Structure formats: C-alpha cells, structure tokens
Amino acid sequence: MEDEQIRPFWRVAGFAVRLTLLVLLLAGAFLVALSVTPSDRTLGEFRAALEADRVSRVVYRPQEGGVSRLVWSEGPLVWHEVPGLLTGEGPGTYPVEQFRRDIHTIPGRVVREGPERDSRGIFPNWPFLVPVAQGAWTVGVAWVLALLIMIGSVPRLGNRWAWFWLFTVGQIGAILFLLLEPRPIWRGIGRERAAGQEPSGEPEPRSRLNVRLGGGTGCLLSIAVGIVSAIAAVGLGMLMGLLLG
Known part of the structure; x- marks a missing residue:
C-alpha cells in the first residue's frame, strides 16, 4: 500500500x-x-548604442592588439555585429585600448571570447x-x-x-x-x-x-x-x- x-x-x-x-x-x-545570426551594424552605431545605454551585453575577440570580432545585444533577442574589423594598425581597425575606453561604463556586461569557444570536441x-x-x-x-x-x-x-x-x-x-x-x-x-x-x-x-x-x-x-x-x-x-x- x-x-x-x-x-x-x-x-x-x-x-x-x-x-x-x-x-x-x-x-x-x-x-x-x-x-549566432546578428544583424550588421557600424562601429558608430555601436558607440551610439553605448552612449544611449541600450547595450545589455558585449562579446568581443581580441587579436593582435585590435578587436577582430564585436557582437552586442540590445536585450536578449536583438543582436548586432560590426563586420569586417581588421587587426593590427591602420584604418578599419578598432584597437583594444579604444574599445576598453568605450565600454568603461558597462564592464560587467562585457565578455571576452577566447579560442576555448570551439574546443569542446x-x-x-x-x-x-x-x-x-x-x-x-x-x-x-x-x-x-x-x-x-x-x-x-x-x-x-x-x-x-x-x-x-x-x-x-x-x-x-x-x-x-x-x-x-x-x-x-x-x-x-x-x-x-x-x-x-x-x-x-x-x-x-x-x-x-x-x-x-x-x-x-x-x-x-x-x-x-x-x-x-x-x-x-x-x-x-x-x-x-x-x-x-
């Protein structure tokens, strides 16, 4: 029973x-x-979103002193990416130092993307x-x-x-x-x-x-x-x- x-x-x-x-x-x-399917935006639009405090999360990948990949969200459902970022020095680059200055007001919302992202076999x-x-x-x-x-x-x-x-x-x-x-x-x-x-x-x-x-x-x-x-x-x-x- x-x-x-x-x-x-x-x-x-x-x-x-x-x-x-x-x-x-x-x-x-x-x-x-x-x-994984963000819409294309410019670097200027990213900075404008930062100034307007619309950015809820930033994912970036540094390479050779510059940001080689930059994705951000404005809420959990809306994602954007700045395509075509170059590394090194010269036009078309986004130095990591400048990036850190830009996001200094939201450090807790920033995630650094490393090679371990694709290393789970x-x-x-x-x-x-x-x-x-x-x-x-x-x-x-x-x-x-x-x-x-x-x-x-x-x-x-x-x-x-x-x-x-x-x-x-x-x-x-x-x-x-x-x-x-x-x-x-x-x-x-x-x-x-x-x-x-x-x-x-x-x-x-x-x-x-x-x-x-x-x-x-x-x-x-x-x-x-x-x-x-x-x-x-x-x-x-x-x-x-x-x-x-």
Whole structure:
C-alpha cells in the first residue's frame, strides 16, 4: 500500500524535472540561435548604442592588439555585429585600448571570447554559450543532468550509445531525449491502470516493428540531425532578425 502511494509522487516529480530541463534547454537553444545570426551594424552605431545605454551585453575577440570580432545585444533577442574589423594598425581597425575606453561604463556586461569557444570536441558548445546573465551555467547544468539521466536509464527508442551520439554530434539530442523518452512528453504522466496491470506511465512499446536504434545507426543519424539543427538555428535567427528589425 505504501509503495502504491509513493509511486505516483515519484512519477510526478520525475515528470516535473524532465519538463523543467526541457524548458531550460529550449529557451537556451532559442537564445543561442538569435545570437549566432546578428544583424550588421557600424562601429558608430555601436558607440551610439553605448552612449544611449541600450547595450545589455558585449562579446568581443581580441587579436593582435585590435578587436577582430564585436557582437552586442540590445536585450536578449536583438543582436548586432560590426563586420569586417581588421587587426593590427591602420584604418578599419578598432584597437583594444579604444574599445576598453568605450565600454568603461558597462564592464560587467562585457565578455571576452577566447579560442576555448570551439574546443569542446564532439560535445556541443551551445548549452554553455547562452548569452544572458547566468544562462550559460544554468543551461549547461540542465544539459549535463539530461545526459546523466539518459546514461542511468534504459531508453526506449535507442540504446545509450545511439543517444550519446545524438547528445553530442547531433547537438539537440538532449532536447529530443526529454521530448521522447521514456514516453512522448505531450502524453503527460499517465494514469494507473486497473489492478494487476502496469501503470500507463511506464515506457511505451518501442514501435510496431520493434526497431531500436543501435550505436552505429545513432551515430549516422546524429550527423544528419546536427546538420538539420544547425540550418534550423540559422533560419530561426534570420527570421527573428527580420521580425525584430
């Protein structure tokens, strides 16, 4: 009797954790998609935005004494970039010293971008690059927790190796896992069946054909999913850029 009373609580708690992680990852992916497709602006427009206190975040990359990449946001949804910045000395450059003088009033909103941005190997960068305050560690922790949940479970649609490749090379495997495992999230928690039967919250049957992805198939699928997700992110960012101006 006690087990029957405790079981629904854990099912509700597990569903709540799953839904929370999914919302965090979806929000993080959306914000990252917007930040990777900034609209073009001039250096003068950047300085004007600074003077008007419209800049909420600045990401820059120094190189050879100059700023080689400069991206800034005016709120979490609107991102701009100054294209064509040259390094070294001469016209078309933006010396780091001048940049630091320009942003002296907002030092807490400035992030220096280093080579480690692209150094995670097969692991996705985007959960750790969410461009809002505390966003990177929050979404990063959500991604790690989703990975640990996957490793500690028995997935329905594919084995752990298949999901591992989708989590890493596939980029959005964590989102797909939380959506689909152990049962599609839109089906809710499920209700207890009649006595003697398994609760409906248990994993759904794999499929009518009883097909379950293996590691090799998951690896190949992850490549396609990674390409599609990258194209979708760029498309979403461009669309939102047009809508938000």
